[in-house]
Amino acid sequence: MALLSTMAVARAQAAEPPAEIKDLVETCAACHGKDGVSVTEGVPSLAAQPDVFIQYQLVFIRDGGRTVEAMQEIAKKLTDDNIRDLGAYYAALPAPPPIASDAHVDDAAVAALIQPRHCDSCHKSDFSGQGETARLAGQRPDYLVKALSDFRAAKRRGRGMGTMMEVSVTLRDEDIRMIATYLAGKP
Ligand code: HEC
Ligand code: HEC
Structure with missing residues (x-):
């Protein structure tokens, strides 16, 4: 019991954003969900995404390297300090x-789809992501389908390395759906 209540406290504390970004995080939560777990179709969960990945995407969205209409207004107000705090x-x-x-x-x-494309070598074998590379495990399947379709259609450039385009261009719609279902179901 004692251990359980300590854990509950630790979890609640981890979910409390620092004062500097408290109001911002409330705005983000309207779309990205409470504690970064999205319940909205087409909106990705952010919880446990690698710090660097979050920061890169926010910079891309703010500075125009990635177009996210829904975030246009809020992104342009973000300072570099906000972005660092949000990533952490x-x-x-x-x-x-x-x-x-x-x-x-x-x-x-x-x-047979994932191994020849080495998805796990960048996203890690448990798909928890690392550095600039996204976490995929437990992500909403509808969002994974959208992200992979965007890369395949060269609509999302991201870091502009082209890797995500290369690995997705030969995927059929049903391959993308299958990969998305598989990754969403991973703990
Ligand atoms: C009005 C809704 C909305 C608000 C408010 C919003 N977002 Fe988003 N955000 C989105 C959508 C939709 C996407 C996915 C865009 C796409 O399909 O490529 C997204 C994508 C992202 C991504 C990229 C994640 C990934 O896995 O690719 C990050 C990071 C992000 N948002 C962070 C934030 C933060 C931090 C805030 C608050 C400062 C915020 N968003 C506020 C709707 C919103
Ligand atoms: C060489 C490294 C590499 C390989 C191989 C790779 N990825 Fe990625 N992936 C990345 C990086 C880096 C990003 C972030 C791209 C960006 O900045 O937009 C990414 C982004 C993604 C995203 C978007 C996630 C989000 O939250 O926005 C999905 C989905 C994805 N990868 C799935 C896959 C799948 C499935 C495979 C195999 C078919 C794969 N990746 C292979 C490096 C890789």
Whole structure:
């Protein structure tokens, strides 16, 4: 019991943003959900994304390297300090819970798509992400489908390295759906 209540306290504290970004985080939560876990179609969860990934994306969105209409207004107000604080805050939140699906996922078929494209070498074998590379585990499947489709169509440039374009260009719609279902279901 004692241990459990200590853990509950630690979790609640981790979810409390520092004063400098408290108001901002409330605005973000309107779309990205409480504690960075999205309940809105098309909006990604941010909880447990790598600090550097969050910071890069916010800079891209603010400075125009990535177009996110819904964030245009808020992004242009973000200072570099805000972006650093937001990166640290979301990275420290507990990861989103895995999202189960009724759709059958054939692990062997998914592995046949993922292994030759080395998705896990950048995103890590547990798909928790690292550095500038996104966490994919537990992400909303509808958002994963959108992100992969955007890369495939060269609509999202990101860092402009082209890797995500290269790995997605040969994926069919049903491959993308299968990968998204698989990744969303990972803890
Ligand atoms: C009005 C809704 C809205 C608000 C408010 C909003 N966002 Fe977003 N955000 C989005 C949507 C939608 C996307 C996904 C865009 C896409 O499909 O590429 C996104 C994408 C992102 C991404 C990229 C994540 C990824 O996995 O690619 C980050 C980081 C982010 N938002 C952080 C924030 C932060 C921090 C705030 C508050 C300062 C915020 N957002 C406020 C809607 C919103
Ligand atoms: C060489 C490294 C590398 C490989 C291989 C790679 N990725 Fe990525 N991936 C990245 C980086 C870096 C980003 C962030 C790109 C950006 O800045 O827009 C990313 C972004 C993504 C995103 C968007 C996540 C988000 O929250 O916005 C998805 C989805 C994704 N990758 C899936 C995959 C899948 C599936 C594979 C294999 C088919 C794969 N990646 C292979 C490096 C890689």
